[in-house]
Amino acid sequence: MVTELLGKKIGMTQVFAENGDVVPVTVLEVGPCPVLQIKTDKTDGYNAVQVGFGAGKKKNLKKPMAGHLKKSKIEHPQRVIREVRFADGETGSKELEKFKLGDQLKVDIFDGIYKVSVTGVTKGRGFAGMIKRWNKSRGKETHGSNNVREIGSTGSDTRLTHIRPGKHMPGHYGVESVKVLNLEVIRIDKDKNIMLVRGAVAGPNGGYVVVHKTNLVRPAPPKAETKKKSVHGQRK
Amino acid sequence: MNIIEEIQKSSLKKKVPTFKVGDTVDVHVKIKEGGRERIQIFNGIVIARQGSQAVETFTVRRIVQGEGVERIFPLHSPNIVNVISRRKGRPRRAKLYYLRQRTGKSIKVKERLGEIPGADTIDQTAKKTPAPEKETPKTKNE
Known part of the structure; x- marks a missing residue:
């Protein structure tokens, strides 16, 4: 079973649930992911x-990669390449027989899935101080204090x-790399390879995610x- | 960005109620009680409209038993059945947050009856054939 797929974060917006609730969603472009290599137990x-x-871009394709992609008849370099593990032993090998090089894996593998986890790479913040990086509190700015954003004591x-x-x-x-666990799948658009997840x-x-x-x-x-039964005995 | 706009379009209402900041409105809200649905009306002054497309919301303020109550409604929410403009206002600004500081009669005075030349789009005929795209920027510019 394909357990994960590569994608791209498009951005956030909101949609309405059936009961009218506003649902904050992240829009993800998931797949299509071409199969580049099949690795088996043997x-x-x-x-x-x-x-x-x-x-x-095609011009950025290096020759070794070009040779590798040629087996799957792909001409463009891939931005991300990743392995998706299958079950060990025969069960996995059997499932792998369904795939061949160049197959496109699409969002529809998530059909009927209730929740997914999404791994992304957080925004870079450079060399950050204590307050931003570790949520420390600030020192006084007045009363002669110079301890405004200092790190404080480092030992005792x-x-x-x-x-x-x-x-x-x-x-x-x-x-x-941060994996956000168990986000609800709100909508899947197979034509556009789009998935909406809550949060x-x-x-x-x-x-890339x-x-x-x-x-x-x-x-x-x-x-x-x-009908709700009252917890305490009701008097008649 | 286009993909996000497309997703928003899917939740847009086809008929958007026409009203402006400063109007006194009846908001018809669908409410589920147990298994039944009914419509509740929230009456008050629209003090703000924020956001665009499917994310647009409006804030309605009313005084309940001497206490100010504000509710923020998503304009395109399926639970907002209708918004009927009862009394047109003529505000001098887009956000009427100053009404929060006012009590009694002074809340009322700020709203004025009558048509604004060239700016009247809230009549009954317009309600039946609203032009949401044109309507929204006008409200903003005001």
Whole structure:
């Protein structure tokens, strides 16, 4: 089973649910992802398909990559290439038999899926201070204080003459892979390869993401009009 | 950006109620009680319209038992069945937040009856054939 697919974050907007509620959604372009290589237990020791996403400029295609893509009859370089793992052993190998090189994996693999997890790369914030990076509070600006955005004390004891490992410090922040778990799939547009998920996804608009299936099941809608029994005994 | 606009278009209403900031309106809101649906009317002054396309909202303010109450409605929400302009206002600004500071009669005075030459689009005929695209920028410019 294909458990994940590559995509791109388009941006956020809102749609209305059936009952009129406003639902904040992230618009994702998911797929089509061409199959570039099929890895099997026999040849590689594990089962997976290698998929690509996002056609780049043809002139940027390097020869080794061109040779690799040629097997799938793809002429454009792929912006992202990633492996999608399949189950180990025979079960996975059997599923892989359905795929051949150059097959396009599309959003419809998420049909009927209730929730997905989305991995994105967060926006880069450069060298960030304590306040932005670790949510520290600020020092006083007045009363002669110079401790406005300083890091404060880094240690306590004279016996402990080094800074403890893992101490929060200023430094590079952002550009890290963040997986947002269990976002509800609101809508899937197969023609346009568009998926709407409830809530926010890490990264800038246009950033590349990986959409993972989850095995959560949509809860059954609450039964309409079952008369509430009072918890405490009612007097007649 | 185009894809987002397209998605918004899918939730746009075909008939957008016409009203402006400063109007006293009846907002017909669909409400679900248990299994039944009914329509509740919220009456008050439109003090703001914000956003565009499917994201547009409007704020209605009214005084309930001496207490100011404001509700923000998404204009294109399927729960907003209709918005009927009861009394046209003639505000001098786009956002009437200053009404929050006012009590009693002074709330009323700010709204004026009568037609504004060349700016009248809120009559009954316009209601039946609204032109939402044209309507929205006009309200904004005011």
